[in-house]
Every structure is written in C-alpha cells, then in structure tokens.
Amino acid sequence: MANQSSIPVVVNGAAGKMGREVVKAIASTPDLNLVAAVDLNPNVLGKDAGEVAGCGTLEVPILNDLQSSLLLATQEKQLGVMVDFTHPDKIYDNVRSAIAYGIRPVVGTTGLSPEQIQDLAAFADKASVGCLIIPNFSIGMVLLQQAAIQASKYFDHVEIIELHHNQKADAPSGTAIQTAELLSELGKNFNPPSVTETEHLAGARGSLTSEGIRIHSIRLPGLIAHQEVIFGAPGQIYTLRHDTSDRSCYMPGVILSVRKVLELQSLVYGLEKIL
Numbered sequence: 001m002a003n004q005s006s007i008p009v010v011v012n013g014a015a016g017k018m019g020r021e022v023v024k025a026i027a028s029t030p031d032l033n034l035v036a037a038v039d040l041n042p043n044v045l046g047k048d049a050g051e052v053a054g055c056g057t058l059e060v061p062i063l064n065d066l067q068s069s070l071l072l073a074t075q076e077k078q079l080g081v082m083v084d085f086t087h088p089d090k091i092y093d094n095v096r097s098a099i100a101y102g103i104r105p106v107v108g109t110t111g112l113s114p115e116q117i118q119d120l121a122a123f124a125d126k127a128s129v130g131c132l133i134i135p136n137f138s139i140g141m142v143l144l145q146q147a148a149i150q151a152s153k154y155f156d157h158v159e160i161i162e163l164h165h166n167q168k169a170d171a172p173s174g175t176a177i178q179t180a181e182l183l184s185e186l187g188k189n190f191n192p193p194s195v196t197e198t199e200h201l202a203g204a205r206g207s208l209t210s211e212g213i214r215i216h217s218i219r220l221p222g223l224i225a226h227q228e229v230i231f232g233a234p235g236q237i238y239t240l241r242h243d244t245s246d247r248s249c250y251m252p253g254v255i256l257s258v259r260k261v262l263e264l265q266s267l268v269y270g271l272e273k274i275l
C-alpha cells in the first residue's frame with residue numbers, strides 16, 4: 001500500500017523482460033509506488049501491470065502514452081522517477097521527455113551514443129534534474145569492472161567477449177562499451193600490434209573501440225547476459241567472467257538508483273558512481 005512519502009515511479013517498457021521484473025520489484029518495495037506503466041506492445045494495452053508481471057493486481061493499467069503517464073506522475077506530492085527499459089531507438093526521446101516534465105530518469109536501456117549522452121547531460125544540467133544512465137545494474141558486473149581496471153595496470157593486451165540472448169537489439173552491449181571506456185581511463189594504449197592482420201571475413205576480429213579494445217558479440221537462445229574480459233601476456237591468460245542466470249540480479253541496483261536519482265541535479269553514468 002502506497003503512503004504519502006513513497007516515491008512515484010513510472011515504468012516505461014513495463015511488459016518487457018526487464019520491465020516486468022521492475023514492476024514486481026516496485027510492488028514489493030514499500031517506499032516505491034507504481035503510478036503508471038507504459039508499453040507499446042498492443043497485446044498488453046489496458047491490462048493490469050501487476051498481472052502482466054505475474055505479481056497480482058496492482059490496479060495500474062498499461063498505457064501506450066508516455067507523455068500522459070509522465071504528467072500523471074507530476075501530480076504526485078513527491079518527485080517522480082521514470083525507469084526505462086524499452087528500445088535503443090527510443091531511449092533518447094524518452095529521457096528528454098521525462099526531464100522536460102521534471103521526472104527523474106533511471107535509464108537501463110542501452111544503445112545511447114556518447115554524443116546523445118553528452119546532450120542529455122547538458123539538458124539535465126540546465127533543468128537541474130537528476131538522471132542516471134546505468135549500462136548494467138548488477139553488483140557482480142561492477143566488481144568485474146573494478147577487477148579489470150586493476151588488471152589493466154599490469155596487462156597491455158585485452159579483449160572483451162559479451163554473450164547475450166538473441167532477442168537483444170543492440171551490439172555491442174552497453175556493458176561491454178562501458179567496460180572498454182573504464183579501462184581507457186588509465187590513459188593506456190592497449191593491444192600494440194605485433195603483425196599486420198588481414199580479415200578474410202569482415203568482422204572476424206570483432207569491433208574495435210576508440211580505446212583500441214576489441215569487443216566480440218555472441219547472440220544465442222539459451223543465453224541471458226554474460227561477459228568475459230580476457231587479459232593476455234607472454235605465458236599467461238587472466239580471465240574475468242560474469243554470468244547472469246536470472247534478471248532479478250538487476251533489481252537491487254534498480255531500486256537503489258530510483259532512490260539515489262532524487263538526490264542528484266545532473267546526469268550520472270554508471271552504477272559504480274552511486275554505490
């Protein structure tokens with residue numbers, strides 16, 4: 001049951017794989033209140049968000065109109081939050097809309113370009129509205145990234161393999177991109193070439209980030225979300241690996257982010273910054 005001081009939350013993408021987990025997590029968190037659920041899937045329009053998520057009736061129908069849902073959240077006594085797990089093509093506009101309404105975005109959707117993130121940061125700054133962009137909400141991935149930063153001080157060669165379910169729209173994963181960015185923050189030049197390489201099949205060596213790190217993306221049914229960071233040096237290989245077996249692993253990070261975004265006045269990128 002919602003109380004006067006609970007945080008009003010709009011879930012965008014409420015019928016998706018992540019959105020359903022988020023609806024369940026909000027329903028079982030006393031200081032959060034689901035005020036609106038949005039999804040473009042026509043099969044769920046008007047259905048109860050709790051029933052679609054499998055946690056019982058919440059009396060919140062799924063709408064297909066983000067703008068009116070954001071407006072609804074502005075009518076609440078407390079500042080509102082939008083949690084977005086939708087589609088890479090839509091996320092930029094969704095975040096701009098939420099900020100324009102003064103609703104704090106917590107963004108799980110991946111696929112924003114560095115330029116788009118910069119632009120959203122300027123927009124959030126100007127409006128003094130907190131915004132969190134979190135490529136990966138799991139604590140295990142933050143720990144893997146911290147271990148990779150340590151290892152990168154001692155290894156000059158590194159490649160990343162990310163493995164996901166075959167419903168994933170974007171490649172490489174947002175997590176793999178962020179991992180490469182974190183490694184580059186030491187200012188190191190990775191993977192000095194030892195031979196001139198020829199790719200006989202385009203893409204054989206994966207994608208090359210601006211940091212000089214190769215990312216290989218695998219998409220198969222049966223996978224959820226997995227990542228390996230592999231360091232190599234003469235005579236040794238050091239592998240860091242994270243495996244997701246259930247999307248509930250992301251929920252503590254999502255709940256933390258919903259609470260933390262209300263303390264911010266600007267855009268913050270990465271779960272490690274708010275832990």
Ligand SMILES: NC(=O)C1=CN([C@@H]2O[C@H](COP(=O)(O)OP(=O)(O)OC[C@H]3O[C@@H](n4cnc5c(N)ncnc54)[C@H](OP(=O)(O)O)[C@@H]3O)[C@@H](O)[C@H]2O)C=CC1
Pocket residue numbers: 012013014015016017018019038039040041042085086087088090107108109110111134135136137138250
């Ligand atoms: N940051 C993190 O920790 C994680 C991030 N993700 C990211 O979250 C995103 C969603 O993933 P996932 O839940 O697996 O995807 P799904 O496809 O399962 O869910 C997305 C849902 O959003 C709906 N949708 C699409 N566009 C819109 C829109 N403009 N407005 C409202 N609803 C919309 C879809 O409807 P329809 O099916 O009709 O298109 C679908 O129901 C991806 O970018 C993924 O990479 C995923 C896991 C963890």
Ligand SMILES: O=C(O)C1=N[C@H](C(=O)O)C[C@H](O)C1
Pocket residue numbers: 110135136164168172173174175176224225226
């Ligand atoms: O689509 C997914 O499933 C995931 N997407 C995020 C990403 O692109 O990094 C996070 C996690 O890997 C699951």
